[in-house]
Amino acid sequence: MKTILHPTDFSPASRPAFKKAIALAKKDRATLALLHVMAPMIPAGNLYVSPRTYDEWAAAATESAKNTMDRLLKQARAAGVKAKSIVLVGAPADVIVRTARTGRADLVVMGTHGRSGLSRFLLGSVASRVIATAPCPVLTVRGK
Numbered sequence: 001m002k003t004i005l006h007p008t009d010f011s012p013a014s015r016p017a018f019k020k021a022i023a024l025a026k027k028d029r030a031t032l033a034l035l036h037v038m039a040p041m042i043p044a045g046n047l048y049v050s051p052r053t054y055d056e057w058a059a060a061a062t063e064s065a066k067n068t069m070d071r072l073l074k075q076a077r078a079a080g081v082k083a084k085s086i087v088l089v090g091a092p093a094d095v096i097v098r099t100a101r102t103g104r105a106d107l108v109v110m111g112t113h114g115r116s117g118l119s120r121f122l123l124g125s126v127a128s129r130v131i132a133t134a135p136c137p138v139l140t141v142r143g144k
Contacts, residue, residue, distance in 0.1 A: 001024070001028040001030045001106040003106055004021055004025050004028075004030050004032050004105065004106065005099060005105040006021035006034050006035065006108075006109050006110065007092070007130075008034060008035070008036055008110075009036070009037075010068050011113070012143060012144070013112065013113045013142075014143065015111070016111060017110050017112075017140070018072065020109055021109040022076055022079050024107070024139075025076070025081045026079060029082075031082045031083065031084065033083070033085075034073060034083060034085040035088070035095075036085075036088075037089070037095040037096065038061060038062065038089045039089075039092070040089055041054065041058055041061065066085075066087055069085040070085070072085065073085045086099065092126045093129035096108065096110070096126070097130055097133045100134050100135055105136050107136055107139060108138040108139070109139045110127055110138065111127075111140070111142070111143050112141070112142055112143065113143055
């Protein structure tokens, strides 16, 4: 195994998957690609947002995501893993699958919130969509 992709939404549910991805990358001496997908920013309701304000909000959100990714990157490297980080914008499942394909990932290790029933129906499951369409095996790790 050469490349492990770990998509993260920074939620507590993603922490166990991050730890598992580090352990697998360390064991196989694989590169760990950390991925955060930001949903496009859409103002709520009829709220008008000037292009300048929108750009400022988007820049602030991107900066925050990159700072969090830098912390995760440091943790992975401190564990002795070769790692890189990627921050992209789009529909999470689609971007994860595309990144796995273009990055030639051998494995995707991602967390799952473990939703079921109505909440899963209403919110959907990024993990389910990734499992169904990924070009490589997907290991899901249930959040605590």
